[in-house]
Amino acid sequence: xxxxxxxxxxxxxxxxxxxxxxxxxxxxxxxxxxxxxxxxxxxxxxxxxxxxxxxxxxxxxxxxxxxxxxxxxxxxxxxxxxxxxxxxxxxxxxxxxxxxxxxxxxxxxxxxxxxxxxxxxxxxxxxxxxxxxxxxxxxxxxxxxxxxxxxxxxxxxxxxxxxxxxxxxxxxxxxxxxxxxxxxxxxxxxxxxxxxxxxxxxxxxxxxxxxxxxxxxxxxxxxxxxxxxxxxxxxxxxxxxxxxxxxxxxxxxxxxxxxxxxxxxxxxxxxxxxxxxxxxxxxxxxxxxxxxxxxxxxxxxxx
Numbered sequence: 001x002x003x004x005x006x007x008x009x010x011x012x013x014x015x016x017x018x019x020x021x022x023x024x025x026x027x028x029x030x031x032x033x034x035x036x037x038x039x040x041x042x043x044x045x046x047x048x049x050x051x052x053x054x055x056x057x058x059x060x061x062x063x064x065x066x067x068x069x070x071x072x073x074x075x076x077x078x079x080x081x082x083x084x085x086x087x088x089x090x091x092x093x094x095x096x097x098x099x100x101x102x103x104x105x106x107x108x109x110x111x112x113x114x115x116x117x118x119x120x121x122x123x124x125x126x127x128x129x130x131x132x133x134x135x136x137x138x139x140x141x142x143x144x145x146x147x148x149x150x151x152x153x154x155x156x157x158x159x160x161x162x163x164x165x166x167x168x169x170x171x172x173x174x175x176x177x178x179x180x181x182x183x184x185x186x187x188x189x190x191x192x193x194x195x196x197x198x199x200x201x202x203x204x205x206x207x208x209x210x211x212x213x214x215x216x217x218x219x220x221x222x223x224x225x226x227x228x229x230x231x232x233x234x235x236x237x238x239x240x241x242x243x244x245x246x247x248x249x250x251x252x253x254x255x256x257x258x259x260x261x262x263x264x265x266x267x268x269x270x271x272x273x274x275x276x277x278x279x280x281x282x283x284x285x286x287x288x289x290x291x292x293x294x295x296x297x298x299x300x301x302x303x
Contacts, residue, residue: 060088061276067094067101067114068187069210070229071263074134075114077296078284085283089276095210098187102128105266111277113266116187116229117194127269133284134263134298137230137247138192139239141215143222148172150241153258157196159225162203167223178205180214180226191261192227227259231297253299263298 065075072095079091096104098115102123105113119130140156142148148170151159158164160179168174181204182189188211193199205224208214211232218224219236230247233239239247242259251257265281267273273281283289290300 056086056279057088059086059276059279061274062090062092063112063274063277063280064092064110065094065112065114065265066096066104066110067266068098068116068263069095069212070116070136070188070232071114071133073231074263074293074296074298077292078280078289081289081292082280082283086276086279089280091280097183097185097209098190099185102266106268108268108271111273112281115264115266117191117261117264119264119266127271129267129269130262130264131267131281131285132262132301133265133289134293134296134300135252135260136263136298137252137257138188138195138227138259138261139230139233139247140225140242140259141218141228141233141237141239142225143218144236144238145222146172146238148240150244152243153196156242157198160193160196160198160202160204175223178221178224179203180206180208180217180221180224182211182214182227183207183209187261188227188229192259195259195261229297249294249297249299253303 072093075091075093079093082089082091093114094110098117101110101113101115102119103113104110106123106126106128113128115130116136119128124130140151146167148167151170155164155170159177160181162179164170165177166174167177179202181192181202184207193202206217208217211228214226214228215232215234215237218226218228228237230239230252233247241247242257245251245257247257247259252260265284267281272278287302290302293300294303
């Protein structure tokens with residue numbers, strides 16, 4: 001497998017870039033990438049990829065991606081590494097939420113949609129095709145001063161439904177629990193609520209438009225709890241164990257950490273991508289991208 005010059009860059013990103021997903025609506029502003037991977041998924045196919053991306057350098061054009069804010073760091077590292085292969089291609093990113101990413105892929109307002117959850121049956125029936133780029137744990141985060149270290153899935157559900165309202169009920173200090181989450185349409189919210197079994201039954205104290213906002217507000221409130229992409233969790237908050245399992249790349253990969261979801265690139269069935277967009281998708285799905293996705297804090301299906 002070709003060793004890209006951006007391997008060093010990916011290690012730097014692992015230390016610094018991945019502190020959280022911003023408030024979206026900006027672009028990465030970087031150029032990118034690649035040429036196609038052998039045996040990778042086409043725009044009409046689905047699932048994860050196979051194959052190895054090879055060097056190119058002859059493509060030009062712009063590829064617009066839009067959707068999940070939780071995927072910001074993964075897209076950023078893939079963009080930077082793709083630029084080493086196809087410097088004549090520019091990859092733009094807009095953080096508009098998973099639902100908007102799927103809609104953008106279907107309506108053609110973006111080349112590749114981004115969703116931090118599996119596609120639902122209605123979206124698939126409408127022509128949306130999912131390509132699983134990575135797996136990500138949804139971490140349950142509390143303030144670093146919180147003494148609670150471990151929660152069961154049932155306890156988490158009771159907290160978010162408003163049935164457990166004080167940390168003292170869970171062995172913590174006396175304090176009314178502030179329940180923070182994402183806005184409706186967020187892929188992180190959709191995945192969390194479905195896995196925990198609290199769809200349409202959460203009683204949020206506040207809802208936020210990005211992962212970064214959830215983390216920032218949990219960090220500033222000693223009684224807060226929220227959920228966030230594991231790839232975005234740094235030292236400002238504490239990720240609790242779930243059923244005794246610490247959220248990590250290893251426990252997401254082996255399936256022992258229960259609250260996890262796919263990171264998906266979305267295309268429209270029967271719609272041919274531009275050569276540049278297909279090359280970027282092929283690279284993202286190839287075995288060559290695995291170490292870079294890992295550097296972004298997620299788990300590659302090819303790792």
